[in-house]
Amino acid sequence: MTEPGQFPLAIEMQDITKRFPGVIANQDVNFSVRPGEIHALLGENGAGKTTLMNILCGLYTAEEGEVFLDGVPVRFHTPHEAIAAGIGMVHQHFMLVEPFTVAENIILGQATGVLREPRQTLHQRLMALADQYGLSLKPEAKIWELSVGEQQRVEILKALYRQAKILILDEPTAVLTPQETEGLITILRRLAAQGTTIIFISHKLKEILAVCDRVTVLRDGKTVGTSDVANCDTHSLAEMMVGREVNLQRPDRTPLPTTPQEPRLHLEGISALGNHQVPALRDIALSVYPGEILGVAGVDGNGQRELEEVIMGLRTPTQGTIHRDGAIAHIPSDRYSMGLISDFTVTENLLMRDIDQPPFNVRGLLHPTKMAAHAAHLVQQFTIRTPSVKTRSGKLSGGNAQKVVVARELSQGHAIILAAQPTRGLDIGAMEFVHGQLMAQRDAGAAILLISTELEEVLRLSDRIAVLYEGRVVGVVRAENADVKQLGLWMAGKSAEGDRQRSAASGAVPSEGAVS
Amino acid sequence: MTSELIPVSQSKPGLGWLKPWAPVIGGLLALVLSSILIILSGANPLEAYQVLVLGAFGGSRQITETILKATPLLLIALGLTIAFRARVWNIGAEGQYHIGALLGSIVALTLPNLPALLLIPLMLLAGIVGGLLWSGLAGLLHLKRGVNLIICTLMLNYIGILMVQYAARVPFRDPDGFLPESAKFVDAAQIPRLFSSRLHLGVLVALALVGVVYVLLWRSPLGFRLRAVGAKISVAHSLGINTSQHILTALLLSGALAGLAGVIEVSYTYTRLKQGISDGYGFTAILVALLGQMNPVGVLVSAVLFSGLVVGAQTLNVSLQIPAAVAGVLQALLVLGVLAGQAISQRDN
Known part of the structure; x- marks a missing residue:
């Protein structure tokens, strides 16, 4: 844990513990990042990466443990405090107002508003900032008109506009094309060279190896370890992350x-x-x-x-x-707008297509115990990690939410x-x-x-x-x-x-x- | 070195345990704020609250009165619970109530010779049909013509209320009466009383509907789909649920219950068609449904609470000379306080 040199660590999180009803998302997690490095946070869905980062950026409060920025203890209660401290987060699910323009989204919640600054000069300023980092964006475009990749660039630009010194990217390449990914990597390198500290949450091993300086691996809410990327390869990383050997070759087929x-x-x-x-x-x-x-x-x-x-x-x-x-069974591209109702329980989401059929529908009435039993069966069969079948689906991690959709659709035959x-x-x-x-x-x-x-x-x-x-x-x-x-x-x-x-x-x- | 343990001085004592109590705290805050108003009216708040509670629940007469006033609120709010669960913002229950009352009254006035056993079911049916028509009209305007649902349900209220006034003044006016109202209904048109009390069959119907609405929403495929449409319409749509049809269904069900409430009230409480057959039930029921967390049992409790406030406030006026409007303020503050509390208690940690 002890770092060489006189410079304090950009971020140090010590013995962080955070519990949710039914799960311990983080347990005694230790995580430290040097200034100006690109540090990968690696782990499977539900390993606790996003929770740890949400604590860092003020969305959650840790129950135990401490956070230090540049050696100073901090405790954020709101995202605003974290933003003020120079932490910018690009979430996996974008926090953008769809009917607003790119420029409006970027200045949203900022002290200097559109009313103070003429739209024209604001747009020019944003264009300049975007061009500086190779983020091609039109400030006047509306968010809903943009592709997912473009929306992500808006999020990055938003953080840069707020002068983030620490940039957290939650699975940033999950939605990008290979070209866009390369562009992003160039941007990140440029930022890091200029002293921005970058936390790169990912599970794409090749990218981590290509971009990052060091990597910290989480598994089941606990720290597995931190090492220099130079000493790792895809194989060792995958094993650290999953805890067993994995095979991603083209499978045998009939x-x-x-x-x-x-x-x-x-x-x-x-x-x-x-x-x-x-x-x-x-x-x-x-x-x-x-x-x-x-x-x-x-x-x-x-x-x-x-x-x-x-x-x-x-x-x-x-x-x-x-x-x-x-x-047709349908695994939709956007599970949150087409596949899953966040406010519904796991059971309700799993059985959404079955409610008109026996044994779940007995003479026009739903049979809750049979529904729960079948849901429990699917949860087990598709290894969905959830505290219970009565849990709201919105509480699940992205991967487990997707497994709910996959389980529902593929179990139809x-x-x-x-x-x-x-x-x-x-x-x-x-x-x-x-x-x-x-x-x-x-x-x-x-x-x-x-x-x-x-x-x-x-x-x-x-x-x-x-x-x-x-x-x-x-x-x-x-x-x-x-x-x-x-x-x-x-x-x-x-x-x-x-x-x-x-x-x-x-x-x-x-x-x-x-x-x- | 930064890895030494440094006590975090900025940490605040946790207030997390308070969260589940936020709605209660909100309610208490509403009482405190109302106290100021009562003091300004020149009365002792504690005494006023005591009078209020005794006026609403202090004896069998008071309790009966509270239940009678709670019944239309409960009926309408149960319907709105279905609508709101489907995220169908029906603000038109007042109009649906009036049209239900109007159609029921027309049956009572034009078929006075029918036996009660036929007349009352026909009236109730007419009331339900009235509510269906009025909510369905809003539904068609919304789904076929794209008119904002809140606006068209709201506007149809005024037309419904004025139609009742017109009917009572012109076509159905009692030629022998002095007031602009219809003749009194025949006895057979009055909903039967329960035993020898002042309570009536409608009370039982409303209570039974608490269970029915619960089963509909949480134990039936229709309710499941309605809730799915309300929770995320885009997902419901892509899973093949006919969302327009379900929006209309939710609207019609809420309209039907509002119409039923209307016909029960004219049949029992007013026994004739006239102006002023509602205490703004259709609007108050929106608050009742929200305060009851769109849960049938919660709605039952909040309907009794609201009714008790209104009934108790009448005593307040008589015995302490506090304007009955204070009850209205208290209602509004309670709803705001409790809802704000709920919002806080449900906010993610």
Whole structure:
């Protein structure tokens, strides 16, 4: 624990304990960060990373233990106190007001308001600040028009605008494209070089190895240890985090049937408008066959959300036909707006699709004990970490919340599965689990459409891979023939008839697809 | 060195244990604030509260009066509980109550020769239909035309109230009477009393509905879906729940109970159609539902509490010359205090 040198530690958290009803989120956790370093906080979902950081930034108060900033003991009771002390946090779930503009969100709660400063100069100032760190943003854009990646940049800009000396990023790359991730890493390096202390909460081992100076690992609410990243590799980190060996290779799979099959899900000539009445899907043709996973790769904001909504009947296509042969299980890309009711209990969320069927529905009345028993069974089967089945789902960590959705959808035994960003924000253990579940459904004969912006995930699970760019399917290839370089070109919009595509797309940047 | 243990001087003594009591503290604070008002009216607050409580619950006559006034509040607030759980902000219970009373009265006035056994069920049915119509109208305006639900339910209140006034003054006015009101209903149109008390069958109906609404909300698939729509409409929608249909259902159910309350009141308390057949029940019931935490049993308690305040305040006026309006202030402060307390007690640590 003792640090060499005369400089005090930027942050030191000693013997932190925080309990929630039914769980100990942090138990005697020790965590220290040197000034100007990029320090990774690694751990599975529910390991206590977010709780520890929420204590640091004043959202929670620790029951035991002390926090020191630059050697001075502090205890924040509100986030404002932490912000005033120079701590900025970029949460996994963004704290942005959707109908407001980027600029309005950034100055929200600040002493100098829009009224004092002309909009024009404020925008210019924000543009300058954004450009300085390579965060391309339009101050006048409304939050709801932005992609997830852009919203995150707003959060970072907000912290920088408030002159944060310590920047906490909670799983920042979970929502980013590979290019955006590289951009973020450049930004973080630049910030650290200028003396900003950065805490990087993640479970992506490669990124931690690439970006961070040191890493602290948490498991089950306790500190496993802190070490220099230079002395680690993915293998050792994964084992520290999970407490056992993990395997993330492409899983073995039963071969595809050789006899010709009818597709279970068939899209033909589908076009649809996005939220802004601009074309979001253009002439999409896709077929998903029983016993296969068709992976749809692509950079976020290229029509993934619209494709998902059209298939689920939540968005009406302007053209084309969809043929579904059977009911669809749906793991939605945004579990909080499409999959999970935070105020409902785990039981209620797990059984949301079953309430009209026996044995949960007996002559028009729900049977609470049978519902609870079935929920308990699913909780066990899908290893959902929750204090009880009566716990509000909003209290669960991101990974466990996602497991609730996965458990509900995959336990239906539906013939078609639409899995959209199924492991977004999940740690290795949970990701391994969800992948295993999808593979099992595939081997059992389900037709699975996997929409994911994680290229690694698409490569690992898919039998065939389609690439989406600006609402078009640029190409489809069998996974065993897939070449990452080729896929990357497709994701950037360069198809076989690339020149025609590029001129058609004249100047539009992918991330702006959702904007204007 | 920073790793030495330094006592944290900034730490405050924890007040966390107070949190569950915040609603109670809020309520007490409301009493203290009201005391100031009572002192300004020239009375002793403790004495006033004693008179208030005795006036509401001090004897069988007082308790009967409190229960009678609590009944329409309870009926309406139970309906609003369903609506509010589905996040359907029906502010139009007052109008739905009036239209229920109007249709029930029309049945009573046009079919006076029917036996009670037929007439009363018909009247109750007409009252329910009236509430359904009036809430359904708001629902259609909202769902088909996109009119803000709060605005259209609120505005339909005034139309409903004025329709009752018109009906009592023009088409149904008693030609032999001096006042702008209908003739008295026939005896068969009065809801039967319970035994020899002043209580009536509607009291039992309202009490039974406490259980029914509870079962509906927490033990039925419909209630489950209504709560899902209220808790997160986007999730409900993407899970295939017809959200418009459920919004309409919640609205209609709350309208039906308000209409039922209206017809019961004209049948028993007023026995004729006239102006002023409500003490603002439809509005007060909104507070009753909120104070009762949108939980049927809580709503029962808060309906009795509110009714007791009104009944007790009448004695307050008579015996201490304190304006009865003080009760209104006390009601408002209680609701604010308790709700603020609740908000504090539920805030995440």
